[in-house]
């Protein structure tokens with residue numbers, strides 16, 4: 001059984017090999033990327049258990065990657081710095097990193113830190129399951145946030161309420177009446193209200209690369225969210 005899925009963000013080839021070999025040997029699944037933009041895509045695609053993030057990266061540095069990740073992901077991050085600069089450590093923690101490590105470090109110390117952060121995160125995630133993933137979509141029902149392919153999709157309150165209702169009833173048809181009652185409340189009976197908002201929502205979440213369809217219309221009845229897309 002895997003100790004956890006890690007994304008290692010590191011531009012130094014020797015360091016990449018060392019981390020990949022040593023962490024794999026200790027039971028982790030390790031995916032290595034060598035720059036910030038690829039790190040963001042990888043986290044969105046893979047939802048790793050933890051990100052080990054080098055600060056010294058070409059282009060977008062590790063602090064920038066960390067700040068960007070924190071806009072939509074609460075997953076564990078350990079930042080790694082080459083120099084022991086106290087202000088960098090402060091910055092790292094302010095950016096939302098869970099821990100901070102300075103090179104050079106012993107692999108044993110790194111593994112201990114990773115396990116400690118995973119343990120703490122595990123306690124949190126068992127309390128509330130707030131993030132649902134459907135294809136390229138990541139829906140956080142507490143933060144009321146929708147991410148598609150790593151990019152936040154701006155939706156209105158009504159659109160989010162609709163999406164949440166679909167997510168909670170995935171792969172089941174919701175009738176116009178059920179949706180009207182759930183989102184708008186009693187006294188609303190015009191299916192066009194549902195239709196307009198569902199169309200707007202679909203335009204936002206279903207366009208883009210791949211063009212998968214998730215919300216399916218059942219003529220005269222209502223809509224269904226397909227968790228597998230099509």
Ligand code: CA
Nearest residue numbers: 011054056057
């Ligand atoms: Ca580096």
